[in-house]
Amino acid sequence: MKITIDSERRPIRTPQAWVLRRLWAVAFVACSFAALSGCKNEKAPQAAPEATAAAAPTAPAPQAEDAAPPAPSGDRVLADIYGDAKAGEFWFGRTFRLGDRRYRVGFASSLVEPAPTAEDRSDAPEGAVSISQVTYVLDGSEWRKLSTAKDIGRFGANDQAPVVETDDDAAAEFSDAARYLLAVPAWHTEMGGVEMHTAEVFAFDSAANAWTYVGSIYTGENDDAGCTDEGKTVSGAACTASAGELKFAANAQTGFPDISVIRSGTTLGNDGRARTLGAADAVRYVYSAESGEYRESQK
Helix, strand or coil, X not given: CCCCCCCCCCCCCCHHHHHHHHHHHXXXXXXXXXXXXXXXXXXXXXXXXXXXXXXCCCCCCCCCCCCCCCCCCHHHHHHHHHCCCCCCEEEEEEEEEECCEEEEEEEEEECCCCCCCCCCCCCXXXXXXXXEEEEEEEECCEEEEEEEEXXXXXXXXXXXXCEECCCHHHCEEEECCCEEEEEEEEEEECHXXXXXXXXXXXXXXCCCCEEEEEEEEEEEEECHHHCCCXXXXXXXXXXXXXXXXXXXXXXXXXXXXXXXXXXXXXXECCCCCEEECCHHHCEEEEEECCCCEXXXXXX
């Protein structure tokens, strides 16, 4: 029998050696695979544990610079003017800025007592009511009363003030270094149910902290209330409806801006038929120092 002896000696494979070789092989393969995404000799980041408590509340946003406290109530306006919240009727309020100060004005109306005398304005309509005001200035976070004045003018008819058309955002305004002008859209009803639309204009003098009523400007009318299904009024005229937009232009001569009413809609023509209003129908009003009110310009 021939016996061949292998010239290479093979290691003895004990169970412990076999286990170590298998572990090394597994680790090598795992690291080689992870190398494709950048294998490092670091511990893998641990997943963040789920939050068990609500997130901390964030700080409130800072108050806007233009933010203002609520406007004084109608009752406060009446009490500040008349000394009694049940006296008179609140009419209109407006917040505005002039220079670096913020103001709030409140207007109220009351019956004229005693009855008008010859010294009263001759152009005040019959049954007009008295207009009064209180003005506040923003002092920190509060409205501080600045001035009050009764009977700064007369407006309305039949012992009633004209009805304010919309909220104060619709009021037109003009200001310069010393004066603020406010035009409040309003309406009243005349004979036949025709709605007459106006702008009631007030001027504020910042040096004197005083208001003046400077007149009523006609802006349009609407006769829908007396309009028949045939589009005619009771008198047989065509039904019409018009409105006006205010435009201001500085006037150095009078110190008050001129006010132009840009009219739109329809009006009665000379033939009694409705016609469309256009640019030629614009009307300009100029302040008259003699009357203390705005008057339609004849130029």
